Amino acid sequence: MSLYEEIGGEPAVNAAVDIFYRKVLKDDRIKRFFDGVDMDRQAAKQKAFLTMAFGGPHNYTGEDMRRGHAHLVAQGLNDSHFDAVMEHIGATLTELNVPGNLIAQAAAIAESTRNDVLGR
Amino acid sequence: MPKVNFGGQSYDCKDKSVLDCLTAQGVAIPSSCHSGICQTCMLRAVGGNVPPKAQEGLKPTLIDQNYFLACSCYPEEDIEVVLPNDALTRVRATVSSIELLAGDIIGIKIQPSQTFDYRAGQFINFYKDETTSRSYSLASVPALNEDIFLHVRKVPDGLVSNWIFNNLQVNDIVSISMAVGNCFYVPGKPEQDILLIGTGSGLAPLYGIARDALYNKHKGKIRLYHGAYNTAGLYLAEELRKLEEANSNFSYIPCISEGPAVNGFAKGMVLDVALADNPDLAGWRVFLCGNPAMVTSAKTQTFLAGAATRDIFADPF
Numbered sequence: 001m002s003l004y005e006e007i008g009g010e011p012a013v014n015a016a017v018d019i020f021y022r023k024v025l026k027d028d029r030i031k032r033f034f035d036g037v038d039m040d041r042q043a044a045k046q047k048a049f050l051t052m053a054f055g056g057p058h059n060y061t062g063e064d065m066r067r068g069h070a071h072l073v074a075q076g077l078n079d080s081h082f083d084a085v086m087e088h089i090g091a092t093l094t095e096l097n098v099p100g101n102l103i104a105q106a107a108a109i110a111e112s113t114r115n116d117v118l119g120r
Numbered sequence: 121m122p123k124v125n126f127g128g129q130s131y132d133c134k135d136k137s138v139l140d141c142l143t144a145q146g147v148a149i150p151s152s153c154h155s156g157i158c159q160t161c162m163l164r165a166v167g168g169n170v171p172p173k174a175q176e177g178l179k180p181t182l183i184d185q186n187y188f189l190a191c192s193c194y195p196e197e198d199i200e201v202v203l204p205n206d207a208l209t210r211v212r213a214t215v216s217s218i219e220l221l222a223g224d225i226i227g228i229k230i231q232p233s234q235t236f237d238y239r240a241g242q243f244i245n246f247y248k249d250e251t252t253s254r255s256y257s258l259a260s261v262p263a264l265n266e267d268i269f270l271h272v273r274k275v276p277d278g279l280v281s282n283w284i285f286n287n288l289q290v291n292d293i294v295s296i297s298m299a300v301g302n303c304f305y306v307p308g309k310p311e312q313d314i315l316l317i318g319t320g321s322g323l324a325p326l327y328g329i330a331r332d333a334l335y336n337k338h339k340g341k342i343r344l345y346h347g348a349y350n351t352a353g354l355y356l357a358e359e360l361r362k363l364e365e366a367n368s369n370f371s372y373i374p375c376i377s378e379g380p381a382v383n384g385f386a387k388g389m390v391l392d393v394a395l396a397d398n399p400d401l402a403g404w405r406v407f408l409c410g411n412p413a414m415v416t417s418a419k420t421q422t423f424l425a426g427a428a429t430r431d432i433f434a435d436p437f
Binding site: 010014017018021022025026036039040043044045047048051056057058059060 | 152153154155157158159176177416419420423424428429432
């Protein structure tokens with residue numbers, strides 16, 4: 001069984017996305033990066049990102065990640081902000097009672113995007 | 121073999137998604153994730169049925185209007201599809217009444233010349249001439265009202281609203297678009313609590329949505345917060361108070377943001393008042409209409425108060 005199936009597939013992503021996004025928007029360290037963005041469009045992007053982190057179907061390339069975050073890097077997006085998001089992914093999955101070994105696998109996938117997201 | 125009809129052409133789509141089928145034959149459809157997630161490739165079916173799989177993850181109001189994701193749609197029958205905004209044919213209508221509702225808001229009733237499908241809370245484009253139009257929300261409820269009811273706020277230097285205020289007369293023939301928009305009540309989950317927040321003529325869609333929910337025997341709380349600078353801007357107050365008396369689950373909370381407190385009105389910005397009264401919105405359905413700054417802020421604030429993204433419906437104008 002794939003990681004995506006083990007975590008629970010699309011229903012699991014649907015359960016996770018609001019919890020995750022709420023944590024992100026409440027976090028004083030990173031919420032300014034979301035000022036003025038449309039909630040619905042952003043929620044769809046968060047869902048695509050979590051789907052990828054959960055090992056699910058996606059079409060994102062490193063280049064997409066770079067392009068999508070370049071304007072935020074220009075505003076000062078750095079490792080500390082990426083770390084904050086990683087924290088929220090872990091906390092969200094813990095809240096949903098996902099076993100630790102699966103959380104570690106999802107975290108590793110998310111971690112693999114760090115250099116692209118930060119434009120390095 | 122099922123066919124996809126688009127833009128007057130017919131395309132075979134054996135074992136292919138609608139997206140792959142159309143793009144392979146040179147039709148440009150915006151797309152991104154190709155996995156049924158990002159919703160970039162959303163189309164609308166205007167003929168035939170799409171499989172439920174193609175609507176997974178969409179808001180109920182979009183499903184209700186036959187929107188679907190082209191990348192996840194493997195048709196089992198012939199379907200006719202359009203781009204999301206291409207369904208706007210025009211309809212002629214007769215103005216049946218005009219009344220002043222508040223200092224800068226008039227109510228217009230119009231009668232379309234043909235069958236007119238709409239949901240309370242959607243909006244139409246109202247044409248001044250061939251190329252000039254503005255959008256106005258529908259305050260009427262199809263099952264309850266014979267005419268379509270619009271609230272028009274006079275915008276300083278507004279081309280269409282000033283024309284409506286100064287020139288429009290009863291019995292005039294006007295041109296309107298079909299109804300569009302995703303901010304409306306979908307029957308189901310009758311126990312769910314509903315929060316409606318609006319400023320100014322944002323009351324129009326909310327007035328329609330609240331009455332539509334009551335007409336559909338909605339059981340949960342329905343709480344309507346209407347905000348204005350002062351009491352003069354709070355129109356339809358008498359009708360809303362009557363609605364409150366007739367329905368124990370409906371409450372109307374008018375809010376004024378400026379000047380001294382007035383008996384019977386909450387004091388403060390409408391969003392602040394609504395959130396202070398209802399701090400935990402987990403499980404609620406939320407409708408937000410009116411001033412764009414209020415609506416944007418309210419989308420985030422109600423989400424942070426616990427409402428799910430798919431249960432928040434907004435119409436800024």
